[in-house]
Amino acid sequence: MKEDIFSRLSIKNYNNELEKILEAKDFSKDVKNLLLSMLYKVETAYHDYSKVKRNVESKNSFINTILENIKMCKKIEIIKSTSKQAKEFEKQNRLFKINKEKKEILSFPNEKSLLYAIYYIGNEKMYLNEKYNYIRITLPAMLNEGKDNNKVEIIRDFNSWSWNSVAKEITNLNGNLIYQNLQILLSYEKLEEWMKEKEDTDKLDSLKKMLINIYPEEEITEFLDLIYKISIQIYSKKNEIENTRLNDEFKYVELEYNKIKNKRAFTSSITGKKKMLLNKIREIDSKLQNEDTLKKEFDSRNEKLPKYSKLIDLEHLKRVLTKERNKALKDIEECNKLMEPKNYVEEKQRLEKEYKILEYLKKEDISKEILKIQKIFIQCFKKKIEASKGKKEIMENIYLARYY
Numbered sequence: 001m002k003e004d005i006f007s008r009l010s011i012k013n014y015n016n017e018l019e020k021i022l023e024a025k026d027f028s029k030d031v032k033n034l035l036l037s038m039l040y041k042v043e044t045a046y047h048d049y050s051k052v053k054r055n056v057e058s059k060n061s062f063i064n065t066i067l068e069n070i071k072m073c074k075k076i077e078i079i080k081s082t083s084k085q086a087k088e089f090e091k092q093n094r095l096f097k098i099n100k101e102k103k104e105i106l107s108f109p110n111e112k113s114l115l116y117a118i119y120y121i122g123n124e125k126m127y128l129n130e131k132y133n134y135i136r137i138t139l140p141a142m143l144n145e146g147k148d149n150n151k152v153e154i155i156r157d158f159n160s161w162s163w164n165s166v167a168k169e170i171t172n173l174n175g176n177l178i179y180q181n182l183q184i185l186l187s188y189e190k191l192e193e194w195m196k197e198k199e200d201t202d203k204l205d206s207l208k209k210m211l212i213n214i215y216p217e218e219e220i221t222e223f224l225d226l227i228y229k230i231s232i233q234i235y236s237k238k239n240e241i242e243n244t245r246l247n248d249e250f251k252y253v254e255l256e257y258n259k260i261k262n263k264r265a266f267t268s269s270i271t272g273k274k275k276m277l278l279n280k281i282r283e284i285d286s287k288l289q290n291e292d293t294l295k296k297e298f299d300s301r302n303e304k305l306p307k308y309s310k311l312i313d314l315e316h317l318k319r320v321l322t323k324e325r326n327k328a329l330k331d332i333e334e335c336n337k338l339m340e341p342k343n344y345v346e347e348k349q350r351l352e353k354e355y356k357i358l359e360y361l362k363k364e365d366i367s368k369e370i371l372k373i374q375k376i377f378i379q380c381f382k383k384k385i386e387a388s389k390g391k392k393e394i395m396e397n398i399y400l401a402r403y404y
Contacts, residue, residue: 014043014063021071030109031076038111038155039066045160052158054399055188062151066115069122075104076114093168096120112156112169119151127199134249134357135228137242138235143195145172146179174234174370178227181377184400185384186210214387215380223376226369233360243361250358257351260344267339274335277328284325288318297321 018039022032046059056062079085089095089108096107096117105117125144128136149170157165170176183191190210197203204224211220236243260266287293298317302310311317337343360366381401388394 014039017067018070021067025070025073027076028078030078034078034109034111034114035070035076038114039063041111041155042066042115045154045158048160049154049158052163052399053403054396055183055403057188057192062154065122066118069118072122073103073105073118075102076117077104077106078109078114079106081109095169095171112152115155116148116152116171119148123148123151124196126195128203129199129201132204134246134354135231137239138231139228141235141238142172142175142231143179143182146175147195149176150179150183172234174230174366177370178230178373180404181373184404185215185377185380215383219376219379223373223380226373226376229357229360230366230369230373232357233363233366236361246358246361250355250361253351253354253358257355260348260351263344266344270335270338274332277332277335280328281325284321284328288321294318 015036018036022035025032027035042063043059046062050056050059079089085106086108089097095113096105098105098117098121100121103121105114105121107113107117123144126140126147128140130136132139149172153165156169157163167173186194194203194207194210197206208220208224211224232246236246259269287297294314294317298311298314301317305311311320338347381404385394385397385401388397
């Protein structure tokens, strides 16, 4: 219904919609004028922009998002280009600053910076389930930033008759490139729909299925594998907490991978672990069968435990010891499984895969990987062109290639 209303609006009506929103906002006159100017530039350029790029959402949807995001803003401030704050922004290569919780924006006094900020503050973000462990933060961060860069190019790069891409104004070139690759191989609508899927779905499996339904599986598998690795290299450096977490994971995986690579040493390690677990079970059985030993264990444990975690009585201790015994038995079962040739090979492959992903934390130069991604993209795009049916589809692919 909202889409139908917007489709009947003229440029004047768009401005009227924004003016109604601004009437209820305590923004300065300069901010209001800049917002109106920004919307005017988007509205007047969008027809030609969509004609040139093709792979875009409807103008009504695009402008509606801008208006909805402005509605949610509680404060927008423009910094003077000669101010001390502006110099700090320039040093940090920053165009704007936002506070998502307070819904506040601080921006340079130009339409590009303001449009970036408005999308960042309200854009729906992609998330991944925790089962994707190593890339659950880095991959969404890369694709979300690529999406935000894509939204702003109508003002940043397009002036109604030509493209003028300024690299330094794209917040991450490699992330933007990868997002554009996926958008062209799938389409704007399919990529957007996939990014909005719930995080508890098998998102990466569904992405791969969509791509191999159109392109060769071997090429797509390598293509996606490179994307995941690059996301770790780029975004672990931007997020200190995530960088620390991944480096801790890497140390553990590296240790386990080095163990399993040497089968003799790995077998010896598993045998040693089993002996230790069997000894633990014997000790627990001995304590459970002897009342005096059990009492000594009760006193010993309570001396070390904090006030609110102390054991209540001997029955409580017996339950704890039984739980520990069951855990040791389960660990022995896991050790036995790992000793089986098939399971050993699978575990080795798993650790090798994790190691090869996490070693990208240490990579400084990913130019070779970007080149590989581009070669695969070109091969896939070639297949997309070859599969074209009819003049209209061929023309669409010509436009896509020209834009790219």
